[in-house]
Amino acid sequence: MGIKIINVKTAEAAFDVLTKLAVPDRNIVFRGHRQDSWRLESTLARHVRKGASTELAIIGMDEAISHFLACLAEVGKLPSPPMNNRAKLEYARHHGVPSPLIDFSHSPYVALWMAFDGVRPWDDGATAIYALDVNALGILWRKHVGSGAAFDDFRWSERREQFTAGYDLNVLRYLEFPLSWNTRMLRQMGVFVYDALQYGHRDVPYRDLEDFIDKGIDSTLDDKPVTTLHKIIVPNSAASEVFERLELMGITGTRLYDNHEGAAADVKNSYVFNRRTGYAHDVIVPK
Template identity: 35%
Template sequence: MTIEKITQDHFDDALRCLQNMSLSKETIVFRGQQDTKWRLHTTWARFKSFEQESRSSDMVGLLDQFKTNLAKLGQMPFEENNHLDWLEYAQHHGVPTPYLDFTYSPYVALFFSFNGLEDIKEAESEEEYVVVYALNINQLAHHWAKASGEFDERVYQSFLSPSTHLFDEGFPGNTLQFIRQPGKSNARMQRQQGAFLYDTLDYHSLGFDDLEEYMDHIQESKPLDYNGTQAPPTLTKVFINKKCIREVFQILELMNITGTMLFLDSSGAAMDVRNTYYYKPKTMMLRGFD
């Protein structure tokens, strides 16, 4: 089955579409991206594609280098040596990792799709859209559980709920793995209702260019309690017209979904200042600052 693509030119329709997927019985996670030409790539995959022969691409080695640099600054965030916590921390500080960020909230995904947009043109065109990815984790897990032939229930459950010791011995290659929740130290992703997809698949050996093409060839299965005529897709791409930007930020502000609250730092506060170019906020000014 091909990836389902939905185009929405009106905010109410886009919001209803995303809410319906979010409230379904399936486990759906979302990812917002501004440029519709961007593909689902981990920073690790991009890093390895430009790797020089003399440079190590070992993830443990990169994390050790990152820790060494932090130690020089006296900024070690953890006492423990938990690989999973370090992977999340390193990713959010720009270290290439095999992680893709997702969120359970379509509203958070909307924020990331529209945050920081510039030069919205008056004339509508094919380029005037952002995209929200909706990934059906149940379908991806079902496919992964059949990778070796017959469906394996243990593999299915392990994909959905991995062991806390998954990365104790390092970072497995040629693997897809859903990480349901961020670590206890990852306040930012907790606030963003985040989840992760760990991806170290060797797409070249599988005959695919990337994760999206891989998903595009998945043969979906109908859930036992599903009443539709066709199985739900593994991946849905919802294209939303950029002209919805004012309505998007007006609604998100009333939900307290802003850069300030999602990032909990000065960079998020600055995002909100830039985004007010497109709408007039109601709640951001405090008494004594107006």
Template identity: 25%
Template sequence: MSNEVDREWQKENTENGIRTVTFGSWMQFQEYINTQFIHDSEYVFRGHRCDNWLLEPTLSRLIKAQPHLASLPSEKLNDLAERHYFDFQYAIRGRSREQSQEMVGDYLWALGQHYGLATPLLDWTNSPFLAAFFAFVENGEPQTEYRVIYAIAKEMVEQRCKQFRSKGNNEAEFVYFFSPLSQENPRLVNQGGLFSRCPLHIDLETWVRKYHDEAWEVPVLLKLRIPNLERDVCLRSLSRMNINHLTAFPDLFGASQFCNMATSLKGYSHHLGRPRPARLRLGRTS
């Protein structure tokens, strides 16, 4: 990734392996991606609705929400995660097309993540624009002034963890990435998705600050902030790129959510085709 950044973008100084770039518009973000990342495949991306949300997995959030668990030391957290894992392995017997004895380790965690299980995984995508879709698609309160797309250099992170392993470091500190082969998650294919397995006791941004290597010439983690006010233009632009609920969620859920979005964004459903299906009369049917 180039270290040159156009002056019109407000860029904070890179600190401890993390660079924050704040854009004034969606168009500036697009230009930045198309110039800074066009030849770079090392980074993977993740979108957050609020720019103050931590890069931490759902299992960490579940633990922090329970006072009797939040103060547990890291080794006890790992024991808790192991019990949670085996509970799920037994709970899915007879309920999954996948054979639970074949779905082991991170692949079982990934299956659970797809169906709402709290896990030590974070979702990522190879597409910065799909990450932007996930950052902007939901509305809610409270809402920060900016939405954020994170970009992380996964090979640099994994190389750092190889150094830890060679020195005999505690594996509870490791971060690594993987792509599961499960047949039960077609969304993962459409989303260019992969996962990171993260420690439960530390969020990923803090991890990068703690373990970054001074020899690295490019940032390990980027925080790309886009104004929340740009939501409508962002979602219309992404839909023109064929990035919307229909493509991100190739199922009835995606179709339903796409139609819901089309009620609030004029012209959003332009590519559903013509002629439209015959209209149904409103009211009771005889």
């Protein structure tokens, strides 16, 4: 079973489903989408023209990241820690440069905040939270490649340095540990899936990673089917209660982003619920 879709109607039901998925199994990671129609794919795949060469896009990552860093140097914002290819890719991705990295989090609640950020409960539609079984995806990748070593290469990428010869093509990898100085990713309990598959080609006849999981060879464990991906769909109407619960858990934009962007997000989201944070004794509030 590749993908299992779960529709819930309330915030309480969403928290219940996500908690049950997260607590017993550390191999599940989560990702939130503001609209349930958005596909599971990298920002690079969304950015380039459909049908364009994935190979050229991956090869062009070096130039794109160099451009990004040169622009930062121009305004005195170049980060000081030394960076290898992986660090450059991670840093660029977390600041908006399209890349083959797909963000996930160990926390379903961080993913829930990401899904509902900017959502208004009076608008029609729904959000989606993806729960990915990392081991099951590794098994699926191993079966697709036809090599036992493919699972280890995907699942245990941290055992060797990545991207020493540039950014690899036609691979899936799970990058579990962030840079020590990437406070944003650390706060978000973030992980990455590196997706550099050439979708639409003969060897990968799928639309994107979501299609690969849905239509690829089923993952099995002890000869029993394993659900690789859960997609939990939550209506926009649950936004107020979602934010109320997450705020009580200490999950806010200010803390997740650690900058002005997160603080501004909290102000906008506060229009849909009665906040308890964002007050300070020494900040004068006009009558």
